[in-house]
Amino acid sequence: MTGCETATSECHLGTQHIRHSRLVLIEWLDSKGITTAWEYLDEVEPMPPTLCYSVGFLVADTDQYVTVAQAMSDNQVLGRTTIPKCSIQKMETLKLCP
16 A cells, blocks of 8 residues: 555554545535524525535444544544534545545
8 A cells, every 4th residue: 555545445644544434525504693683574684504614534424414523543533523414515535645
């Protein structure tokens, strides 16, 4: 192995090993809402959801949601974010090495 494989296989980064995880880019829609006072219905402006992007190590992929972590060691993760599948517009696997 060259040390530069896709995120679906093992990639050696120094002495660390990342196994059975994919590095993914997720494009998803998030809720939005900041109103602090009553508004007249005829004055309400559209407030569409916000398009967001997340990059992380895929640690869970269920029928209902995915969870990514911002950092990963041999046996721990840090900074998990769970995104409902109904909010995901696109998800693609990234390469760990050039």
